Amino acid sequence: DAGVIQSPRHEVTEMGQEVTLRCKPISGHNSLFWYRQTMMRGLELLIYFNNNVPIDDSGMPEDRFSAKMPNASFSTLKIQPSEPRDSAVYFCASSLDRLEKLFFGSGTQLSVL
């Protein structure tokens, strides 16, 4: 298996633009997670899905952030409009067993200018 696949690897955009991050989880995994990593705040859970249904979105910063999981093999995290403070590395992870044994992707480095 190729592991969790995220795209793009790097994204540079201007403030106010829409950003869409993509994730393909490991086949057969039924839980999917979006994390944000910054020096100041460490690893923060934004949202987690189980069987394509959002279970915990308490970490989504505000209405500018939205996440979807239309099927078991694809998820998106959208930021609209983007702001400089959204600059971070965004990780997608998947697991077979909810909050245990997470497999992380390589991340998307987002820079909002």
Add this chain to the structure above:
Amino acid sequence: GENVEQHPSTLSVQEGDSAVIKCTYSDSASNYFPWYKQELGKGPQLIIDIRSNVGEKKDQRIAVTLNKTAKHFSLHITETQPEDSAVYFCAAKTTGTASKLTFGTGTRLQVTL
């Protein structure tokens, strides 16, 4: 909610020496404690985990110990090698319907020759 504290934030050891990283957690009902290793430019990777009904677990050169009474757990790496250099994160999972996985702030381990 759960609070996980991790120490030290940086650790430098000579190749062949042992390294110990410690974490404390606040929710006595937490029952699952994983450790992740993050290399530069990559996502965190699970290296070992332990459940609350076990006091110690080993996997080759790494081991994790758990003291439920004191609410702390530690990662031990013996015979360190340069490839052990990375950032290590501990985490704790709470139980119940609103179960959460909370990460520590990370320890940057440098193994010098």
